[in-house]
Amino acid sequence: MKNDSMHREKTDPREMLKNLGMNVTGKIEKVENPEITLPIRTLSNVFFDEQNKLIKLGDKISKRTYMNVAHTRKFMQTLLVAAECKKIIDQNVSTSIRDLYYALKRTIPDTNENTFEDQNESDPVLEDLEAALNTLREKLHLQADRKGYMAGNILINDTGDEIDCSKMGSSGWAIPSNAEPDVIKLSKCDAKFVLVIEKDAVWQRLNEDKFWRKHNCLILTGKGQPARGTRRLINRLHKELKLPVYVLTDADAWGFYIYSVIKQGSINLSFLSDRLGTPEAKFIGITTQDVQKFDIPKNVTIKLNEGDKKRTNEMLNYVWFKPKEWQQELKHMLQVGYKLELEALSAKGIKFISETYLPQKIASKDFLP
């Protein structure tokens, strides 16, 4: 496959962009119809890779050509984005996807046509390019959103600055949007596992109790669905430092979905699953089965609404929720008819989560797969 062989040839994004441009200009010089080969990124070309346990992009490709009037606009946009990315890399700066849009938006001379009408046109083109070059936008010097924090016994080197994540006070280290190895180096780590926490408030609670010191771990929050940089960091902590990863979310469809994205990636970014997913991650909690196990008062549970029930029924059919432990939990949730949030553990006392719940779960290896 042409696309694949290109990947093997070159992995430097600048070279790959140059290559893409040379292919197009080469065709034009030969008065041929220039084309760009792109992987198809729709559901029809996404599959669950049973061996690697990751959501992967299939090998269906499409060609975007200049001389097809249905493609011309997108062809132009793809080249504009590619050229701007190369320019940004050449200048050795980085920018946001919103800036990219603004830098490229203009009226084409002697027409009423704009290059891009709004950012909804430039964002998918960028994802196409990431997929086509098999690279990350971070490697194209484009910043994704960021919002995660981490604390624990690890030294990070960020663009030359050495940061000790065990000395970051109440706020922790802010995980940057770009957590690629050329920017973020994992210098030295004494921690034995990573605890990924859905909610920042719970992270702050655990940081205040210095949970990471007592249990010699890293505590990390993505503040909801983790941004790309946070998922990449989790992936690297596991791959490079061999740290087990335990995920702590609400016991609801959204929490379980966050876990599944951390573990096997997402459909939307399926071409990045091997860099953003961590298939060996385990689910530490909370579950609806914890209510009985830990004697959590029933009145802090939340009744499932119709949307919750529908979602939970859908999840029963997802291939990554097929393991019997997950089937059991999802069916239990439907049976008892409630969900619960991490904060519900506070009903057992403010320190219950750090002094009882988590230590007990970890000691007994009471995880879902």
Place this chain on the structure above:
Amino acid sequence: MKNDSMHREKTDPREMLKNLGMNVTGKIEKVENPEITLPIRTLSNVFFDEQNKLIKLGDKISKRTYMNVAHTRKFMQTLLVAAECKKIIDQNVSTSIRDLYYALKRTIPDTNENTFEDQNESDPVLEDLEAALNTLREKLHLQADRKGYMAGNILINDTGDEIDCSKMGSSGWAIPSNAEPDVIKLSKCDAKFVLVIEKDAVWQRLNEDKFWRKHNCLILTGKGQPARGTRRLINRLHKELKLPVYVLTDADAWGFYIYSVIKQGSINLSFLSDRLGTPEAKFIGITTQDVQKFDIPKNVTIKLNEGDKKRTNEMLNYVWFKPKEWQQELKHMLQVGYKLELEALSAKGIKFISETYLPQKIASKDFLP
């Protein structure tokens, strides 16, 4: 005024909470109707303090009594929240407002009544208590949301950890939810001013160019409307370190509103304006008048919609937008019929903002008041 004299007597939140409880139990022991005095927090009791240039809470008070059936539920809730806050302070831990709700939610024995139905009931009670005690939730050991970042030549001491904000790599120092002096100490600062930036992407752009080093300043972003901790930090940087504060937002109603909240506080949290507002802050940009001044291409401006026009017309009447420079800008915006985002400056090149726009604005003191 009873409420005011209580403030003067005690400023330790624990003592104030104890006081509140003692007043109630004292009344009960005397078989009198217990009551709690609270400031009224609606628009009718909010005014713009011309002298201090802050939105302030007036002196109207209301009494919440136990023996009034319309008050009984709220009276109970107020005491529950107050008692839980005292407990949290006594344990020397802190928690989130969501945790607070969960810790207090229960069914009252032998009834079908819950103490709180949802968090929308406990949040306003907490704000009542903050206003009544003239304190911050942070002082009650409750965390607000957090999302800001800062970089520059300043040493911060956070709960014993010394953090050098000039050595925080690409991500900067994460501003914590609680930026009160007992947690965050401003140890040493060489910077000469503070640049507050609405958008994180622009902050990252400036951090990458090490703008703060070249211009010896602190760069700070609130990622949209700054959280309370970020506003408190801006307030302290100005008050304690005498640093001028310049605010950089989009040229639109939302950006101008963000500036106004940083400067004179908000109606909702009017009782905190003197701790969260920075009346001496100046607006550095961007403005619709910058389009001509800096030759920004027209096609990166965004046409005002009906909502924008309505909002801008409203703002013309706000007392804090009465200075002639603001009247001129708001009228100009309506006249040209467009708004623009910070990223629009990228149309002039990726480094235009850091190398031309900001240095020129600062050198010529081209600020709005």
